Amino acid sequence: MKPLSKLLNKFCGKMIMLLASLLIELIILIQKLRESRPISTRQYLKLIEKKNPTICYTKRLNLKAEHAATATECRVCLSEFEEGEKVRKLKCQHTFHRDCLDKWLQQYWATCPLCRKQVLPDDVVFKHRLHQNQAEAASNNGNDDNLLYLFSAFRGGNT
Ligand SMILES: [Zn+2]
Numbered sequence: 138m139k140p141l142s143k144l145l146n147k148f149c150g151k152m153i154m155l156l157a158s159l160l161i162e163l164i165i166l167i168q169k170l171r172e173s174r175p176i177s178t179r180q181y182l183k184l185i186e187k188k189n190p191t192i193c194y195t196k197r198l199n200l201k202a203e204h205a206a207t208a209t210e211c212r213v214c215l216s217e218f219e220e221g222e223k224v225r226k227l228k229c230q231h232t233f234h235r236d237c238l239d240k241w242l243q244q245y246w247a248t249c250p251l252c253r254k255q256v257l258p259d260d261v262v263f264k265h266r267l268h269q270n271q272a273e274a275a276s277n278n279g280n281d282d283n284l285l286y287l288f289s290a291f292r293g294g295n296t
């Protein structure tokens with residue numbers, strides 16, 4: 138009977154190991170799900186600010202810049218910087234109006250509008266997209282613009 142009980146012991150040991158590893162995987166999965174909670178636009182803007190603090194534009198700033206041509210105007214709105222305007226200078230040395238850049242980073246992927254260098258990590262962008270999608274879905278539930286559009290298109294087709 139001894140070998141059998143040994144075998145059973147071994148089997149039980151393996152089962153416990155298996156269950157334990159399953160449990161650990163489950164915990165990791167739950168943690169991952171928790172981590173991928175959406176980031177609100179306010180948090181997202183805070184992260185941008187942390188990485189690329191707002192500065193006031195001065196003529197001195199563009200003397201220091203390597204690419205003088207891209208340092209005198211914001212390439213998002215194509216207007217020249219004026220003394221004292223709030224701008225952000227990215228790690229790639231490209232400078233934009235703070236508001237122009239923030240809008241850009243919210244609408245498109247979080248990369249420099251000029252050289253496409255990454256401004257924020259992918260997971261931050263992903264989590265913010267998640268929030269935007271949820272907000273969009275919530276606002277779509279509240280109105281029936283689509284239905285109205287269909288209705289007016291239908292009426293337009295009739296006349
Ligand atoms: Zn601008």
Ligand SMILES: [Zn+2]
Nearest residue numbers: 229231249252
């Ligand atoms: Zn750049």
